[in-house]
Amino acid sequence: MRIDVLTLFPEMFESPLAHSIIRRARESNAVEIVLSNIRDFAADNYRKVDDKPYGGGPGMVMMCQPVFDCYESVKAQSTDKPRVIMMTPQGRKFDQQLAKELSREKRLMLIAGRYEGFDERIREGLDAEQISIGDYVLTGGELPAMVVIDAVARLLEGVLGDDASAVDESFSDGLLEYPQYTRPEVYRDMRVPEILLSGDHGKIAQWRKDKSLERTKKWRPDLLDGLPDNKK
Numbered sequence: 001m002r003i004d005v006l007t008l009f010p011e012m013f014e015s016p017l018a019h020s021i022i023r024r025a026r027e028s029n030a031v032e033i034v035l036s037n038i039r040d041f042a043a044d045n046y047r048k049v050d051d052k053p054y055g056g057g058p059g060m061v062m063m064c065q066p067v068f069d070c071y072e073s074v075k076a077q078s079t080d081k082p083r084v085i086m087m088t089p090q091g092r093k094f095d096q097q098l099a100k101e102l103s104r105e106k107r108l109m110l111i112a113g114r115y116e117g118f119d120e121r122i123r124e125g126l127d128a129e130q131i132s133i134g135d136y137v138l139t140g141g142e143l144p145a146m147v148v149i150d151a152v153a154r155l156l157e158g159v160l161g162d163d164a165s166a167v168d169e170s171f172s173d174g175l176l177e178y179p180q181y182t183r184p185e186v187y188r189d190m191r192v193p194e195i196l197l198s199g200d201h202g203k204i205a206q207w208r209k210d211k212s213l214e215r216t217k218k219w220r221p222d223l224l225d226g227l228p229d230n231k232k
């Protein structure tokens with residue numbers, strides 16, 4: 001998959017996307033992340049990319065021209081048609097379901113804004129979707145874009161070492177993940193549940209299912225609303 005990111009702060013992405021699983025995903029070419037600086041497309045000598053809102057009000061608004069020009073230049077770098085997504089608090093709420101959906105695309109283009117927002121004609125003109133990572137306002141779309149990249153890239157084929165690890169985790173079946181333990185068997189008087197040491201895989205699987213349901217009921221009962229009755 002190719003992910004293009006249009007941003008005023010490409011440096012913000014460097015370290016977060018250069019470690020561990022995402023680094024390996026990039027090195028193996030499972031994902032190619034291409035950062036483009038919107039400011040490089042500013043038309044004037046001051047490299048201006050934002051301006052005061054028509055009608056008045058606080059803050060600055062991202063201008064059409066640098067974003068449209070950046071979009072057109074980036075789009076032409078590959079023949080694959082990108083799914084164009086603007087990061088904004090007004091967007092569709094990002095969740096594991098949407099991460100899975102995006103992981104099936106060949107190419108994503110994420111547009112991260114700063115200031116008070118984008119000129120509305122950017123969304124209309126680029127026919128862009130909008131994604132929000134939650135009901136709170138951040139200082140820009142860069143962190144949200146990184147959240148989307150991380151959640152999507154780890155779902156791509158070959159990225160997680162053990163192919164099962166994206167199957168058995170929280171939200172994969174609509175429930176929270178069961179509790180995990182590793183050595184030692186006893187730590188500060190706290191024991192690993194006996195059943196996990198039993199070697200009885202059938203019983204362990206049932207115990208894990210029960211625990212998943214139990215903790216979802218306790219911590220995230222809202223998740224149960226979306227499940228069929230035979231899973232509750």
Ligand code: ADE
Nearest residue numbers: 087088089132133138144
């Ligand atoms: N930009 C600012 N806040 C945001 C949010 N919650 N989600 C996506 N983009 C944003």
